[in-house]
Amino acid sequence: MPDKFITLNNVSKSYTRGGETLKVLDQLHLSIARGDFVALMGPSGSGKTTILNLVGGLDSCDSGSVHVADSEVSAMSRSELPAWRSRHVGFVFQSFNLLPVLTALENVMLPLQLTPLSAAERKKQAAFALDIVGLTDRASHRPNQLSGGQEQRVAIARAIATDPAVIIADEPTGDLDRSSADEVLQILSRLNSELGKTILMVTHDLVAAKKAKRVLELDKGLLVEDQQQEA
Amino acid sequence: MRFPFRLAMRHLMARKARNGLTVLAISIAVFLLCFLIAVVQGMEEGIRSASSHRLVTQSAVSLFVDLPTSYQQKIDTIDGVHLTTKFRWFGAYYQERKNFFAQFAVDHQRFLDMYTKDIEIIEAVGGTTGPAARAAVQKAFASDRRAAIIGVGLRDGERFGFQLGDTVPLIPSIYPRADGNAWEFVIVGIYRPLKARIPDTTMYIRADYLNEAFDSGEALGSRGAGVYYVNTEESVPIDQVAKDIDALFANGPQRTQTITEAAFASFFVSAIGNLPLFLGTIGGAVLFSIFFSVVNTMMISGRQRLQESGILQALGFRPFVSTMLLIWEGLIISLLGGGIGILLALATEGSLIRIFAQNIRNYQISVPLMLLALGISALLGIVAGLAAGIPFLRSSPTEALRSSG
Ligand SMILES: Nc1ncnc2c1ncn2[C@@H]1O[C@H](COP(=O)(O)OP(=O)(O)OP(=O)(O)O)[C@@H](O)[C@H]1O
Ligand SMILES: [Mg+2]
Numbered sequence: 001m002p003d004k005f006i007t008l009n010n011v012s013k014s015y016t017r018g019g020e021t022l023k024v025l026d027q028l029h030l031s032i033a034r035g036d037f038v039a040l041m042g043p044s045g046s047g048k049t050t051i052l053n054l055v056g057g058l059d060s061c062d063s064g065s066v067h068v069a070d071s072e073v074s075a076m077s078r079s080e081l082p083a084w085r086s087r088h089v090g091f092v093f094q095s096f097n098l099l100p101v102l103t104a105l106e107n108v109m110l111p112l113q114l115t116p117l118s119a120a121e122r123k124k125q126a127a128f129a130l131d132i133v134g135l136t137d138r139a140s141h142r143p144n145q146l147s148g149g150q151e152q153r154v155a156i157a158r159a160i161a162t163d164p165a166v167i168i169a170d171e172p173t174g175d176l177d178r179s180s181a182d183e184v185l186q187i188l189s190r191l192n193s194e195l196g197k198t199i200l201m202v203t204h205d206l207v208a209a210k211k212a213k214r215v216l217e218l219d220k221g222l223l224v225e226d227q228q229q230e231a
Numbered sequence: 232m233r234f235p236f237r238l239a240m241r242h243l244m245a246r247k248a249r250n251g252l253t254v255l256a257i258s259i260a261v262f263l264l265c266f267l268i269a270v271v272q273g274m275e276e277g278i279r280s281a282s283s284h285r286l287v288t289q290s291a292v293s294l295f296v297d298l299p300t301s302y303q304q305k306i307d308t309i310d311g312v313h314l315t316t317k318f319r320w321f322g323a324y325y326q327e328r329k330n331f332f333a334q335f336a337v338d339h340q341r342f343l344d345m346y347t348k349d350i351e352i353i354e355a356v357g358g359t360t361g362p363a364a365r366a367a368v369q370k371a372f373a374s375d376r377r378a379a380i381i382g383v384g385l386r387d388g389e390r391f392g393f394q395l396g397d398t399v400p401l402i403p404s405i406y407p408r409a410d411g412n413a414w415e416f417v418i419v420g421i422y423r424p425l426k427a428r429i430p431d432t433t434m435y436i437r438a439d440y441l442n443e444a445f446d447s448g449e450a451l452g453s454r455g456a457g458v459y460y461v462n463t464e465e466s467v468p469i470d471q472v473a474k475d476i477d478a479l480f481a482n483g484p485q486r487t488q489t490i491t492e493a494a495f496a497s498f499f500v501s502a503i504g505n506l507p508l509f510l511g512t513i514g515g516a517v518l519f520s521i522f523f524s525v526v527n528t529m530m531i532s533g534r535q536r537l538q539e540s541g542i543l544q545a546l547g548f549r550p551f552v553s554t555m556l557l558i559w560e561g562l563i564i565s566l567l568g569g570g571i572g573i574l575l576a577l578a579t580e581g582s583l584i585r586i587f588a589q590n591i592r593n594y595q596i597s598v599p600l601m602l603l604a605l606g607i608s609a610l611l612g613i614v615a616g617l618a619a620g621i622p623f624l625r626s627s628p629t630e631a632l633r634s635s636g
Contacts, residue, residue: 058545058628079549086547097542097632101241111546113233158546 004067005034005198006055006166011064011074013050024050025221027064032214034165037192037199039209042218048202049170051218055200056089056168057081068166086114090159092169096151098143104154105130105139111162129157133187149180156187160197167191169201173208185211234552239559242532250564253528257568257611258575260521261604265576265596266583267514268603273427273593280426281493282348286461286473287318289495291486297455298485300442303338306459309475311467316341317438319457323401323414330390333430334379334401336438336457339372342380345462349429350422353383356395368420376440379416383423384431388585391432393418406441406452414450427593428496461489518607526615529561533619540623541631550628554620561616562609569608573601 013025024047032038040048053059054066057073058081066074068088076084090111091097098107108126117125130136133153143151152172159167169188173181189211191197201212209215210229217225243250288306290296297319306315321334343352343365354360355367372378379399385391393399400413408414416436424431438457444450463472473489480487540553576596587594623631 053629056545058632082544082547082549084547085545091545093632097538097545099238099539099542101245102238106237106241110235110238110543113235114547162547 004031005036005069006030006032006200007065007067008051008054009065009067011054011061011066013047013054013059013061023221025054025061028221028223030216030223032198032200034198035192035196037189037211037213038201039212039215040200040202040218041204041209041215042224046218047221048218052168052170052200052202055166056091057085083114086111086162088164089166089168090162090164092152092155092159092167092172094171094174096143096148096155096175098151098155098158100143103140103142104135104146104157107143107154108158108161111158115162126157126161129161130154132160132191133157147180148176149183152176152180152184153187156184156191160191160195165198167197167199167201169199171202171204173203173205178207181205181208234555234559235548236559239556239563242536242556243560243563246532249528253525253564254568254571256521256524257565257608258571260518261569261572261608262575263517263572264514264607265573265600265604266579267510268600269576269580269583269594269596270587271510272597272600273587273595276593277428278493278497280428281491281496282426282462283491283493284313284463284465284469285492286463286469286476286489287492287495288459288461288476288487288489290458291477291488294458296485297453297457298459298487300454300456302480302485302487303456303459305479306461306476309472309479311464311469311472311475312461313464314341314345314462315459316345317456317458318460319438319441319455320405321401321436321441322405323403325391325399325401328404332385332391332432332434334434334436336436336441339378339437339439342435343369343372345460349424349426351425352380352420353423354395354421356419358395364420371419372437375417375419376437376443377415377417378419378437380420380422380435381418382429382431382433383421385434386421388432395419395421403450406445406450408444408450409448428492460492522611522615525561525565525611526618529557529615529619532560533557533622537623537626537631537634540626541628541634544628544631550623550626553623554617557620557623558613558616561612561614561619563612565608565612565615566605569605569611572608573604576604577601 008028008030011025011028014021014023040051042048050059054061055068057076061074065072071084099110102110105126108129109122112122112125127136127139130139133156135150135153135157138146138150146154173184176184185208188199188201192199203209213229215227215229216223288298290298300317303315303317306312316338317336319336321336323334324331352365352368355364356371357367359367368380372380381393385393395418397418399416399418401416402413416434442454445452445454463469469491476489477487536553536557540550543553544550580596584594
């Protein structure tokens with residue numbers, strides 16, 4: 001198993017707001033293996049979302065480097081990043097972030113718009129992704145016609161539609177009740193174990209963290225705990 | 232990269248009420264724009280078609296004061312004057328007041344010679360058509376004092392349908408007859424205007440008939456000429472002729488004001504100041520306010536769509552895709568509105584031409600005008616979409632994602 005699929009090397013990141021500079025990450029080192037399922041925990045404001053944004057190429061670090069697969073994400077320009085994201089990462093958000101004007105199927109088809117697939121192929125692939133999350137029968141529903149758990153499953157289908165190697169999930173069960181959360185976690189586990197997706201998931205939920213193979217604990221931008229778990 | 236057109240369509244459909252109102256506002260504005268431009272162009276066309284060798288001599292006091300008939304002989308003697316005719320407003324109507332059309336009393340021996348380039352006689356009583364029609368009408372106009380020449384619009388218009396040989400009763404509103412009856416005129420010729428300035432619904436009657444009727448007490452009114460139309464010789468500067476005419480009557484009994492036909496035509500056009508400018512200003516103001524309401528609507532859409540921009544960016548779309556979406560939506564809304572506005576202008580063109588027949592000969596929703604309206608609509612949509620969508624280009628994906636939708 002190639003040990004370093006995702007690496008953060010000496011990464012520092014600070015935000016300036018109203019003249020005050022807040023150092024969020026200070027020379028952070030982190031590496032994640034291909035096919036791993038990592039839960040990232042820690043108190044609010046400890047920099048978890050910041051790490052996800054750096055790995056997903058939504059934000060850039062002040063110093064250090066971020067590698068994902070063979071790409072140095074931190075060296076890419078703002079104009080290169082969108083295409084890279086489209087091919088390599090899928091995002092799952094706490095608040096689902098589906099587009100309310102589109103149906104479930106159309107939401108899942110959206111990222112496929114950026115691929116060279118034909119309309120028919122896109123539809124087929126989106127339907128396949130919906131099938132993986134068990135929502136084939138909800139394809140033509142709008143987000144407001146779905147339960148929170150269903151919405152999040154559609155969002156997961158959208159994240160995997162282009163078949164990216166990495167899935168980044170920021171508190172994916174944060175807005176869900178226990179049983180919906182368990183369904184979502186079940187799907188993420190399957191994506192990891194059956195499809196080999198590398199998953200980096202932020203969570204405050206100990207039950208959720210239990211599903212991961214590795215749990216990282218962050219505090220004030222520093223890794224304070226790193227433990228492997230048996231499934 | 233393919234553009235998510237469907238997303239744009241879904242957004243448009245998701246806000247049917249708001250977008251429908253915007254389409255409505257734009258269609259009204261574009262209709263108004265077409266209308267005003269067509270009115271202004273029609274008026275200007277009329278002025279442009281005025282003869283450059285024709286003067287109109289009117290009373291210096293007011294257009295509505297008749298000049299004496301005795302002036303004609305004196306004007307005729309002035310150097311550079313080629314031909315004159317009286318031109319007097321008769322102001323009667325057919326059956327009902329709303330069936331109003333213009334009638335002018337003219338010198339029957341001179342009128343057709345003066346208007347050779349202005350009107351074409353298409354048919355004379357007895358059925359003569361073609362080049363011989365003019366001479367036939369000239370003859371018929373002289374043979375009956377009640378003779379009248381009408382525009383083709385009075386023959387073809389639904390409300391009139393006057394035919395050659397018809398005796399047409401006209402109810403007076405200025406010059407009542409002593410017997411209380413209507414005036415009667417016999418149609419001897421039909422003309423078609425050759426100049427934009429001339430309506431096709433005018434009736435020309437004989438000035439001598441009126442004046443004799445006033446003299447004899449057959450009708451109530453006083454002998455007069457109205458204004459004089461004066462054709463000038465090309466060899467003499469037209470301004471000089473105008474000055475000479477006014478100088479002749481400088482000491483009364485009535486002072487005159489002689490102006491070119493173009494100035495005379497534009498006097499009607501600018502009866503309330505500079506009408507084209509006035510209409511243009513109104514049109515501009517309306518367009519401007521509609522424009523801002525559309526931009527404002529689009530900007531509200533834009534603010535609500537910042538989060539969507541963040542989501543799209545996370546999925547791998549570039550920021551300008553969100554901007555393009557708004558431009559595309561703006562374009563669809565504005566072209567739809569513009570299209571409806573233009574259709575509205577086309578649909579009302581016929582009735583407005585009828586309504587304006589007296590005053591604006593060339594009211595026309597032309598192809599260039601439609602293209603202009605469509606172009607302005609498109610521009611409106613693009614600018615509105617751009618104004619709403621530009622902020623997306625500046626915001627980072629994380630900022631956009633954090634904004635609440
Ligand atoms: N764009 C920004 N501008 C300024 N400060 C920011 C920005 N993004 C994050 N921060 C700050 O950086 C710190 C770390 O933020 P981050 O979102 O990574 O925390 P987190 O661990 O995800 O917290 P939570 O569990 O509440 O989501 C916080 O104090 C936050 O206020
Ligand atoms: Mg967070």
